[in-house]
Amino acid sequence: MTEPTHTSHSARAQFxxxxxxxxxxxxxxxxxxxxxxxxxxxxxxxxxxxxxxHCTSLKKxxxxxxxxxxxxxxxxxxxxxxxxxxxxxxxxxxxxLRTLPADLSVKFRLNLENCTELVTLPAGLKVGSxxxxxxxxxxxxxEKLDVxxxxxxxxxxxxxxxxxxxxxxxxxxxxxxxxxxxxPGWLTDLSQLDVRDxxxxxxxxxxxxxxxxLEMAGSGLxxxxxxxxxxxxxxxxxxxxxxIAFQPETxxxxxxxxxxxxxxxxVMLERVGYEAFLKQTTYQVLDRDRDAGGxxxxxxxxxxxxEPLVCVSVFCPSTGRQYLIRVPPAMQTCHQAxxxxxxxxxxxxxxxxLET
Amino acid sequence: xxxxxxxxxxxxxxxVDWTPGTPLTNPEDTCFRITLxxxxxxxxxxxxxxxxxxxxxxxAGRVYGIVVGSWSDMWEDAAIPGLEALVAARDxxxxxxxLFLADVTFEECEISWIQQxxxxxxxxxYPHLEHFGVRGGQNLSFGKISHRHLKSLTIEAGGLGVExxxxxLAADFPELEHLELWLGTQWYGATTxxxxxxxxxTGRLFPKLKYLGLKNSDLSDVIATAIADSPxxxxxxxxxxxxxTLGDEGAAxxxxxxxxxxxxLLDLHHHYCSDEMMEKLxxxxxxxxxxxxxxxxxxHRYVEVGE
Numbered sequence: 001m002t003e004p005t006h007t008s009h010s011a012r013a014q015f016x017x018x019x020x021x022x023x024x025x026x027x028x029x030x031x032x033x034x035x036x037x038x039x040x041x042x043x044x045x046x047x048x049x050x051x052x053x054h055c056t057s058l059k060k061x062x063x064x065x066x067x068x069x070x071x072x073x074x075x076x077x078x079x080x081x082x083x084x085x086x087x088x089x090x091x092x093x094x095x096x097l098r099t100l101p102a103d104l105s106v107k108f109r110l111n112l113e114n115c116t117e118l119v120t121l122p123a124g125l126k127v128g129s130x131x132x133x134x135x136x137x138x139x140x141x142x143e144k145l146d147v148x149x150x151x152x153x154x155x156x157x158x159x160x161x162x163x164x165x166x167x168x169x170x171x172x173x174x175x176x177x178x179x180x181x182x183x184p185g186w187l188t189d190l191s192q193l194d195v196r197d198x199x200x201x202x203x204x205x206x207x208x209x210x211x212x213x214l215e216m217a218g219s220g221l222x223x224x225x226x227x228x229x230x231x232x233x234x235x236x237x238x239x240x241x242x243x244i245a246f247q248p249e250t251x252x253x254x255x256x257x258x259x260x261x262x263x264x265x266x267v268m269l270e271r272v273g274y275e276a277f278l279k280q281t282t283y284q285v286l287d288r289d290r291d292a293g294g295x296x297x298x299x300x301x302x303x304x305x306x307e308p309l310v311c312v313s314v315f316c317p318s319t320g321r322q323y324l325i326r327v328p329p330a331m332q333t334c335h336q337a338x339x340x341x342x343x344x345x346x347x348x349x350x351x352x353x354l355e356t
Numbered sequence: 357x358x359x360x361x362x363x364x365x366x367x368x369x370x371x372v373d374w375t376p377g378t379p380l381t382n383p384e385d386t387c388f389r390i391t392l393x394x395x396x397x398x399x400x401x402x403x404x405x406x407x408x409x410x411x412x413x414x415x416a417g418r419v420y421g422i423v424v425g426s427w428s429d430m431w432e433d434a435a436i437p438g439l440e441a442l443v444a445a446r447d448x449x450x451x452x453x454x455l456f457l458a459d460v461t462f463e464e465c466e467i468s469w470i471q472q473x474x475x476x477x478x479x480x481x482y483p484h485l486e487h488f489g490v491r492g493g494q495n496l497s498f499g500k501i502s503h504r505h506l507k508s509l510t511i512e513a514g515g516l517g518v519e520x521x522x523x524x525l526a527a528d529f530p531e532l533e534h535l536e537l538w539l540g541t542q543w544y545g546a547t548t549x550x551x552x553x554x555x556x557x558t559g560r561l562f563p564k565l566k567y568l569g570l571k572n573s574d575l576s577d578v579i580a581t582a583i584a585d586s587p588x589x590x591x592x593x594x595x596x597x598x599x600x601t602l603g604d605e606g607a608a609x610x611x612x613x614x615x616x617x618x619x620x621l622l623d624l625h626h627h628y629c630s631d632e633m634m635e636k637l638x639x640x641x642x643x644x645x646x647x648x649x650x651x652x653x654x655x656h657r658y659v660e661v662g663e
Binding site: 148 | 400411441497
């Protein structure tokens with residue numbers, strides 16, 4: 001690095017006062033965050049690390065930018081990073097980036113969370129941790145992607161993985177990737193895998209090993225590959241057994257009533273289903289009435305050291321089916337419970353003319 | 357008591373504080389402690405910035421060990437960014453044999469406040485690592501691990517969750533010689549019970565184990581009693597039950613055990629044994645460390661490092 005032209009403090013003062021700064025060289029960290037009127041920066045900018053977070057008018061970064069760590073989080077007008085950028089970390093969350101330079105080099109962490117305009121990533125992207133969580137326009141990941149930690153949660157348009165690539169040692173967090181129907185065969189070693197709410201994902205690659213845990217609530221997984229027979233399974237963070245995960249129909253209602261862990265008991269109830277559970281359990285009918293659809297019942301099951309299960313059974317006119325919906329335990333009438341489901345805390349205000 | 361000083365030796369090599377901007381000297385025989393000091397943190401620097409600078413040294417590929425020091429607000433910010441950066445640095449730290457996570461004193465962060473994480477990725481990313489240590493039991497976890505080269509594993513905590521203990525005992529460490537677990541106290545999250553340690557006492561785990569430390573535990577008496585008659589004791593060189601709540605009951609079981617006499621060292625420092633029992637232990641004909649006699653009835657005994 002050449003001789004510093006400013007301290008972090010004096011550089012910031014120049015920008016605050018609106019003066020033009022040429023060739024900005026700072027030793028250490030440069031904090032220019034929240035300068036909401038800042039539109040441009042000098043063509044040459046060097047610092048150990050640079051914080052430009054929430055500079056909401058900033059459209060362009062310097063062509064000759066030399067920083068180890070770059071923070072442009074919340075630079076909502078920023079559409080591109082300069083070519084030739086080489087950093088240890090880039091935090092570009094909540095920006096308007098659409099693409100990244102093909103020669104971008106980031107060593108540790110590239111955070112692109114909530115870059116909702118982002119459509120592609122450069123081929124051969126290699127970085128320790130890649131976070132594209134909430135990048136809702138991203139349809140694919142680049143060929144020859146090479147990362148250790150990958151977070152693609154909430155990438156709702158993502159349909160497939162590249163033909164070749166690596167995600168190794170670390171985690172793959174893919175929560176809510178609803179279009180994802182498969183994971184690639186080259187995926188072999190992970191510490192953690194989160195496929196929660198990946199409803200279209202029905203199986204995992206045959207050679208995949210996961211050393212710490214697999215989060216699978218709401219996924220389409222029906223079984224596990226042989227390599228994963230002893231992985232810890234989680235359902236919304238609660239460790240669960242193979243039986244709860246894959247054979248919930250074999251869970252005896254009494255074992256739910258006897259389960260001392262309230263978190264686990266709730267997962268068991270959810271997996272078994274309220275209808276199936278109530279069919280085999282003693283319950284109390286708190287209230288019974290009729291509406292346009294037919295008979296309604298408010299049912300209650302006591303638990304030893306937890307709030308009771310209270311459900312209202314209703315008949316749905318549009319589907320012609322009976323539904324059982326859990327409601328708060330203090331509900332006393334069917335009408336009150338149905339009003340609560342419709343969003344009314346005061347049941348006296350709930351008078352539906354017609355239910356569809 | 358708390359941890360008042362930084363580690364001076366790790367993995368058999370001396371630990372030196374690395375100063376950014378100074379070239380790495382004698383990297384093959386040194387563990388470098390990388391610490392984000394308070395002043396640098398206040399100026400906006402982060403621990404990973406230091407690691408990036410460290411890796412710019414041309415000798416980084418010859419470095420023997422890294423000791424991760426303080427990383428700013430360790431009681432709030434988890435070890436995750438540092439851990440992920442270390443995993444990403446595996447292509448550059450090609451000679452790394454020793455890694456210690458969170459060598460911090462109580463002045464920097466109390467041991468029970470340190471926010472740890474799942475450390476499995478580090479062990480997976482460094483298959484040639486020989487010495488691994490971690491301080492702090494909060495949120496610490498290990499997955500199912502198989503590591504062909506690990507010789508020593510040290511986990512220091514004021515209270516260690518049983519899940520960590522179970523994961524360690526289920527791991528495949530064929531070369532492990534030194535296993536040191538600070539189990540801690542129930543007041544700071546220790547949940548291990550004697551039965552959880554039973555697989556260890558069978559002697560079937562870790563065929564090369566020479567040193568076993570079940571330290572800083574409020575189960576010292578029952579551990580001592582169980583281990584005194586265990587097949588494991590016959591092949592140990594060092595048994596370390598120090599820093600805990602050992603009293604005459606557990607010590608008597610050790611004193612009665614013929615296998616104890618085969619040890620090179622029995623480390624019991626920080627204990628609640630009587631003068632008579634200390635004398636008996638010192639007469640075993642092996643080296644016995646009974647420094648740090650504490651006083652307290654069995655209901656009022658404390659481990660050395662809790663908070």
